[in-house]
Amino acid sequence: MQLHFIDISIIVVYLVSMVAIGFLISKRASKNLDSYFLADRSFPWYILGVSNATGMFDITGTMWLVTLFFVYGVKSAWIPWVCRRLIRYF
Numbered sequence: 001m002q003l004h005f006i007d008i009s010i011i012v013v014y015l016v017s018m019v020a021i022g023f024l025i026s027k028r029a030s031k032n033l034d035s036y037f038l039a040d041r042s043f044p045w046y047i048l049g050v051s052n053a054t055g056m057f058d059i060t061g062t063m064w065l066v067t068l069f070f071v072y073g074v075k076s077a078w079i080p081w082v083c084r085r086l087i088r089y090f
Contacts, residue, residue, distance in 0.1 A: 003011075031040070068076035 028040070065076070065080070068079050072079065
């Protein structure tokens with residue numbers, strides 16, 4: 001496989017832009033834990049809910065939910081939401 005100049009330049013521009021965006025966002029996110037996890041409480045609840053739900057679609061979230069279902073049965077469907085609410089109080 002041989003990469004042309006345009007291919008390499010697209011990859012380099014992408015990597016440099018991702019690092020630059022990471023540095024810019026890290027300044028905002030490093031203020032406190034609310035800034036990091038909840039975007040400084042500036043997002044509506046439904047965007048945070050979708051963000052939490054999309055995190056469960058990766059393979060580790062799927063394995064975790066299958067394990068909970070195997071151990072606790074159908075009632076395990078509520079465990080992620082119960083745990084999330086308990087963590088908020090601690």
